[in-house]
Amino acid sequence: MQSYSERLIERFGLLWGKQKVLSQFGSTPQEIDASKQAWEHQLRSVDPDVILRVLEHLRQDPPDWPPSLAQWIKLCKEHNRPEHRAALPPPAKEITPEGQKVIEIAVQQIRTPDYDPLHWARFPKSTQAVLLLRRGIKDDHRLKDIWNHHIATDGKDCQPEARKTLQAIKESYRAVAVD
Numbered sequence: 001m002q003s004y005s006e007r008l009i010e011r012f013g014l015l016w017g018k019q020k021v022l023s024q025f026g027s028t029p030q031e032i033d034a035s036k037q038a039w040e041h042q043l044r045s046v047d048p049d050v051i052l053r054v055l056e057h058l059r060q061d062p063p064d065w066p067p068s069l070a071q072w073i074k075l076c077k078e079h080n081r082p083e084h085r086a087a088l089p090p091p092a093k094e095i096t097p098e099g100q101k102v103i104e105i106a107v108q109q110i111r112t113p114d115y116d117p118l119h120w121a122r123f124p125k126s127t128q129a130v131l132l133l134r135r136g137i138k139d140d141h142r143l144k145d146i147w148n149h150h151i152a153t154d155g156k157d158c159q160p161e162a163r164k165t166l167q168a169i170k171e172s173y174r175a176v177a178v179d
Contacts, residue, residue, distance in 0.1 A: 003036070005040040005043060011055060015059065021066050035069070042076075058075075118142060120132075125159040125162055126159070127161055150166055154170075
């Protein structure tokens with residue numbers, strides 16, 4: 001069975017070629033064995049996920065030469081930061097009966113029984129509200145009914161600014177109808 005360093009040398013050989021890789025480990029068998037032992041010690045002290053991340057980084061963006069042991073240690077440190085680690089999965093979303101009661105109480109406090117989402121259209125306060133109402137009558141029959149009510153009553157439910165805009169729109173229609 002191959003040691004970690006021998007497997008790494010094979011991987012490096014695929015990326016850079018055997019000649020470049022062996023030149024990094026020494027020229028004599030003793031130098032090569034000493035380098036392999038140093039690499040083996042380093043490789044055994046690093047998380048395997050970090051080694052895989054470094055190898056992937058080297059595969060995607062390889063330098064001209066394989067890294068020295070010092071460069072390898074630096075790469076391992078760079079790829080062992082929290083932003084390189086996989087995040088833990090979110091905790092399970094179990095709602096306890098007590099938590100469910102708290103949620104129900106909060107919803108009851110927020111919910112308004114007589115809330116009217118079209119209050120802004122029924123009692124417009126501004127020019128913007130009247131213009132939005134006018135634009136909405138093309139797509140929503142409820143807004144069209146509210147618009148027709150405002151036109152028929154001369155904007156009695158509108159605030160002064162909105163009533164003034166409504167009257168101006170109504171007058172522009174009369175002017176077009178007369179011509």
